[in-house]
Amino acid sequence: MATEEVKKENMLRMMELSLESLAAEVWDTLGDSAIILGKGMGDDILEMLEKEEGLEIAGESPLDVGKEIDRIFVDEFGFAKEISIEMETPTHAVMSVQNCINTRFTDKMLAKGVKYNYTCPIMAAASSALLQMGLKGHVTIERWPEGKGCKIRFVD
16 A cells, blocks of 8 residues: 555646646647636636735735745745746746746646647736736746746736
């Protein structure tokens, strides 16, 4: 019989495989339109971050909210080693996610023909936060092999 630690690892593998397969099937069906499905996930994650992690959005700048989302994903969830955010222009921000635990998952999805990981929780939460703040921009995500993660771009 597996130890509790092995059971947790097996459960995580099973959940990852389930999400990977579902995401690939949805992509095969909807193509680029699949990204719209991330909005509901982002809204749910954002609600959790507000209730359980104390994230505040009202009255804050988009950059400050982005930095706090980054901090929570690194410090509270261990999702990445580091997440930095920089403004390339006043309406163009880039989140660089370094040593992301989602990298292997993303690589598997890309190998299955999915063009980008539209299920990324960091991208989904940050995008939902911007929408909640009234900013209706465009979001893209791309692999960042040098950083063992991804770069998420937000353009208003």
